[in-house]
Amino acid sequence: MPHTETDLHEELISSTRLFEGKVISLRRDEVKLPNGKTGTREVVEHPGAVAVVPLTTDGKVILVRQFRHPVQQVMLEVPAGKLDPGEKPEACALRELKEETGYVAGRIRKLTSMYTTPGFSNEIIHIFLAEGLIESDKDPDEDEFINSESYTLDQIAEMVATGEICDAKSLVALYLAGIQLHD
Template identity: 45%
Template sequence: MSQAPAAVDAHLRENLVSRAELLQGHFLHVVRDTVRLPSGREATREFVLHPGAVMVIALLDDGQVVLERQYRHPMEQVMLEFPAGKLDAGEASLLCAQRELLEETGYTAREWAFAGRLAPTIAYSNEIIDIWFARGLSLGERHLDEGEFLDVLTATPAALQALCRSGEVIDCKTLVGALWLQNVLRGDWVLDWGHACADPMNAACAG
């Protein structure tokens, strides 16, 4: 008889004893948890609480994908990435994906497909990024946030793969996105496409 996952993992799990707040900043929320180890001893775990985010793999009619170049201060360099952004409080994942694509690139999409999720920093954050594909793109005006500066560009999937292979792309979510893109284009991973609301800034599209 197969065991339930909780029973299977009992020898690995840690149980929360208490939590202390370390930092509540404008962007980061850092806590220190005291946990009880499987051995019975106690240890501390410091990590970042995150509301979640989305990443968009936007497919143009000519087969190219939409990318961004943005300066990332912790890395002290400009990074090549897929469009992405953090969920607002209470915001649905699809609505966030539509909003971020429009705000950062000016594109809206006729069809959307949820691909999967990734946890980019499991050792020190509970962040989860939802991966969305978009197609049937129309270009309009960007609506960048105050203090946000980025370039929008397009590339063929082959060019993107080459950049990942050469090490010019090191952003985790973009590397995972390139893997998804490769498998979708080969037909190995199938997406369930659906029509989206025409106005991604309308809360009624969140359904």
């Protein structure tokens, strides 16, 4: 017999803060499991983020290329960034688009929100489509070194197929923006 949502719920017993950082925090939770036993959960806390698919009037997508320290490689991704405290996702999407690409969007549309890794993190990414782009000046953060590049949909499909575009948020964002990644 399938479990109901109530049967699957874990009750928080206690929580201990292990680390407080600039981008993430880490806590250890003691929980009461559905069977009455106790368990431990380690949780990475993240303030949330946005990802933006910038679509030009000639049908190209602006992507950003940057070094990602945790995986020790240069990645090709959709523009994205962390929410500031109290910042609305739409405002963050517009800010990150300008900072990373130098474009201002005439209009943005939310495509979805998704949890990146709910097994150990509460990070949520809000995904937007940006259109009506107007070129402006880039305004990257002081510690960001980013190249912005434009690609056709066919080029993007090829880069997905070869693994050049391989991060989850970019794959989901490009898919949701209606880009046909496979023949």
